[in-house]
Amino acid sequence: MQYYSLNKNAPNVSFSEAVIKGLAPDRGLYFPETITPLPASFFENIEKLDHIEIAYQAIQQFVGDEIPENELRDILADVLSFDFPVVEVTDNIGTLELFNGPTMAFKDVGARFMARCLEYFNKNNDNHVTVLVATSGDTGGAVANGFLGIKGVDVVILYPNGAVSDIQERQLTTLGQNITALRVDGVFDDCQEMVKTAFLDTSITDHQQLTSANSINVARWLPQLFYFLFAYKQVKSKRKDIVFSVPSGNFGNICAGIVAHKLGMPIGHFVASVNVNDTVVRYLETGNYDPKPSKATISNAMDVGNPSNFIRIQELFDQNFSSLKDQFSSYSFDDPTTRDAMKEVYDLSQYVCDPHGAVGYLGLQKHGLQDNQYGIFLETAHPVKFLDVVEDVLPIKVGIPEQIQKVLDKEKVFTAIDKYEDLKAYLLDRQK
Numbered sequence: 001m002q003y004y005s006l007n008k009n010a011p012n013v014s015f016s017e018a019v020i021k022g023l024a025p026d027r028g029l030y031f032p033e034t035i036t037p038l039p040a041s042f043f044e045n046i047e048k049l050d051h052i053e054i055a056y057q058a059i060q061q062f063v064g065d066e067i068p069e070n071e072l073r074d075i076l077a078d079v080l081s082f083d084f085p086v087v088e089v090t091d092n093i094g095t096l097e098l099f100n101g102p103t104m105a106f107k108d109v110g111a112r113f114m115a116r117c118l119e120y121f122n123k124n125n126d127n128h129v130t131v132l133v134a135t136s137g138d139t140g141g142a143v144a145n146g147f148l149g150i151k152g153v154d155v156v157i158l159y160p161n162g163a164v165s166d167i168q169e170r171q172l173t174t175l176g177q178n179i180t181a182l183r184v185d186g187v188f189d190d191c192q193e194m195v196k197t198a199f200l201d202t203s204i205t206d207h208q209q210l211t212s213a214n215s216i217n218v219a220r221w222l223p224q225l226f227y228f229l230f231a232y233k234q235v236k237s238k239r240k241d242i243v244f245s246v247p248s249g250n251f252g253n254i255c256a257g258i259v260a261h262k263l264g265m266p267i268g269h270f271v272a273s274v275n276v277n278d279t280v281v282r283y284l285e286t287g288n289y290d291p292k293p294s295k296a297t298i299s300n301a302m303d304v305g306n307p308s309n310f311i312r313i314q315e316l317f318d319q320n321f322s323s324l325k326d327q328f329s330s331y332s333f334d335d336p337t338t339r340d341a342m343k344e345v346y347d348l349s350q351y352v353c354d355p356h357g358a359v360g361y362l363g364l365q366k367h368g369l370q371d372n373q374y375g376i377f378l379e380t381a382h383p384v385k386f387l388d389v390v391e392d393v394l395p396i397k398v399g400i401p402e403q404i405q406k407v408l409d410k411e412k413v414f415t416a417i418d419k420y421e422d423l424k425a426y427l428l429d430r431q432k
Ligand SMILES: *Cc1c(COP(=O)(O)O)cnc(C)c1O
Pocket: 105, 106, 107, 138, 139, 215, 247, 248, 249, 250, 251, 252, 253, 254, 301, 302, 356, 380, 381
């Protein structure tokens, strides 16, 4: 399988090169040259297949022959070692829980898959890669956990001071080994900007291989398509068209869902549910793509003003605005509405949504469900990750799961920086 750059001004590359580079030299996102639908029998028999078999069949064409079958199956068994249940919330709405992994964020699957692929590519050489990542909260923890102890890989995480929760900060500052946390005096956009500047800085990249573990990296992005197949397997017997509502920030997760659809998975509709960062909602209304700086909300993992994967979604719809609008909608909700939705779901069914899941629920409500449709909203984070909001809004105490308890007593270790030159000095100093 070859990948091309969406900026169309760089050579095609293999899967391993796309993973190691992250972004193409022309700054474009990599995109698979072909997406071949799976045989109809795959979907007819999906309830008989286990998660690893489903994942293997779905991802194999994107990896090609660069990872042998037995190795790829081992990687998937490792990555998918927890559950992805669809939990019924009302008669016609369920939630797909993606938060049962080691950091309780849905990014665990993508981060671990990318880490295991890089580990495989580095097995028989002395290559060295630095994963540079900006986080608004959850990416950092999932990446730190996924890459811990991986040979030939160092991870440098930038996060905004005061804008991530205490639990999130502990998840990315307490692991040590090959993981370094840099606390930036600024907001998430500043972190992202510094990372982008570093990728373009030849005084660094001439000497070091930098890559990204954000969802622009194909190995972080593509495995997310498994979630949609796992959900389909669980609700197929309802014989209804599924409307997926995906709480969206950089739009990587929902974009992977559309890839699952391209693989032949029957689907009713996609809803991208967002907070007040509504660039895509405005685009679908006006046809004018006009990104704005991000605004802070209680669903902070979606505080993205210029969603990096939206361009991949446009490519999946052949850059055709009207076919995109046929199958894809997007709705925006503010914080008070999100809090009300958390209460509504709790009153209806005692189900505890985190703020991101609540935005997903709202998207289904706003879109509306016909009799022949079943709605699934994705729960992208465990409520414990947003403890302050959840306990403030709902009359409950959230129990602390074991994997969170483990980091709570550990001491945070980070280096404080406030400008790009600090990051550059840090990266160059390590070489010495
Ligand atoms: C990253 C994240 C999102 C947004 O996912 P995208 O793929 O960037 O759209 C939503 N919810 C949570 C909890 C996240 O961590």
